[in-house]
Amino acid sequence: MFVGNENIISVAEALIALVVFLLVLSITRSFRKKIPPGLKRLPGPVAYPLIGNIVQMGKNPHLSFNRMRGKYGDVMQVHIGMRPVLVLSGLETIKQALVKQGEEFMARPDLYTFNMIADGQSLTFGRDTEAVWRVRKKLAQNALKTFSSAPSLTSASSCIVEEHVSEEASYLVTKLLQVMEEKGRFCPYRYVVISVANVICAVTFGKRYSHDDKELLDIIHLMDEAEKATGLGNLADFIPVLQYLPNPLMKRFKALVMNFNAFLQKNINRHYESFNKDHIRDITDSLIAQSQDMKFLAKNSIQLPEQKIVNLVNDLVGASFDTVTAALSWCIMYLVSFPEIQKKIQKELDQTIGKERTPRLSDRALLPYAEAFILEVFRHSSYVPFTIPHCTTKDTSLNGFYIPKDLCVFVNQWQVNHDE
Incomplete structure (x- = not known):
């Protein structure tokens, strides 16, 4: 009896194995x-x-x-x-x-982690139809154009963006000189990323933070941790079962996204409370105004929820942190590695601009060597191994x-x- 049962079990196991093999083979062939x-x-x-x-x-x-x-x-x-x-x-x-x-x-x-960013409303990571994507892109460009061309009323800068950049650059140089005098050496990344974040916040939210402000340091930490948590991608994007299993990395990523979304939403809510269509202060105001501009929406024949428009703030802030900081970090690294190039750029600045003022966008045509250096850094360096x-x-x-x-x-x- 025991032997008979053993034979039956062996036959059953063989049949199960055969069925599984045929099933896997069938699935594999269907995918080809x-x-x-x-x-x-x-x-x-x-x-x-x-x-x-x-x-x-x-x-x-x-x-x-x-x-x-x-x-x-x-x-x-x-x-x-x-x-x-x-x-x-x-x-x-x-x-x-x-x-x-x-x-x-x-x-x-359609990746699992992409759907978490900006509550699934991200222009960069979302899966909008082509028509909706193009309208949202146009809205973002309109908002950026407003502050890249609008003249500064409080300084000699050619536009508001340049005013913010010049102010922050002056502070950054002063800070680096102070740290160098106190410590004799420093890592520029920490100070560069704070200055970049300040410019982005000034243009997007109309607010500049001090370099020791806890809210600003928290958001920089969030962005840095989110980058480490994702890397090339989260395995839960590619092995779906991992979405339902305990995963410390995914748990951390969810918390980071939630905190970042909360930071942005708090600033957006502040803008709604004080919004005045006749006084557009920054990019967030511009996006709110456009979301309420029925003529623009009717012209493009697309009905967009207000959330899809205002959530463009997430893309503008999130995309700028890493890219601008990385670009400046590469520039600094190359200037340190090739001091002869640094001297040539300084000579061009001294001869063309002088030492009485800082360079402006209008000086660009007068600084061919400096511009060539920047473009060559863009060409030669890699900010990330892969694009999105x-x-x-x-x-x-x-x-x-x-x-x-x-x-x-x-x-x-x-x-x-x-x-x-």
Whole structure:
């Protein structure tokens, strides 16, 4: 009897194994879409079940992708968890995808963490339709244009933005000289990020903080922690089951997003309480005014909830912190590394502007060497290894390879700058 039961169990186990194998094979085949004639299937490394190519990617995916590029080329597919991801490398390939075929690669993937940012109303991370996205982009541009061209009424600056930047730059230089005198050395990043945050808050909320202000330091800490928590992406975006399991990293990210949203909402609410359409003080006021401008909304034939408009503040603040701080940090690093270039820039400033005043935007044409240096820093440096993930809007092709709709796309920005 015991032997008979053992045989029955063995047969049952074999049948279960066979059913599971056939089921997995069937699912795998269903995912392998038929390739249109004349196109090739995407190349890439073989993926492990459930985890995909996470092991091959390691701690520095941009370096791993660069090595894989030597084998698979500028267009390849990897799996992060269970999700297929298109990885683009090479300047010409990236230009072809994002510029020449921009409308086919312009969407954002439906990622779990993206939906948390700005309560899902983010222009940068959201999944608006093309028509809604274009109107929201135009609203943001209108608000920025107001303060990049509006003349300053209280100083010799050519516009309000320049006034804020000049004021903060003067304070930053004074602060760095003070720290250098007291300590003999310093890390510029800490002071640069505070000054950048101050300019952004001044332009967006009409408020400048002291460098020791707790609210400002808290928001800088939030932005820094959010960047560390996300990195290339959260695994919960690519392995859905992790969304429902205890995950300290995800818990921390949720708390950071919640606190950042609360900070922005508090400032927006203050603006609503004191809003005067005849006295636009900053970008937030401008966005509120546009959200209430029925003529603008009617002209664009799009009915946008007021929340979708005002939440553009999240994108303007969030996007500026890292990019501007990184740009200035790279500039400082290159100037320290190449003192002869620093001397040439200083000489050009002394001969053209003098020491009686600070440079202005109107001096730009008179400072070709300084501008060339800044542009070269932009070209040569990498702020992040990858751009924000893109997503295809329809079935398409690239370099002869078939690219299906809704495929998540990573652009290997680090590789482009490294090759150059």
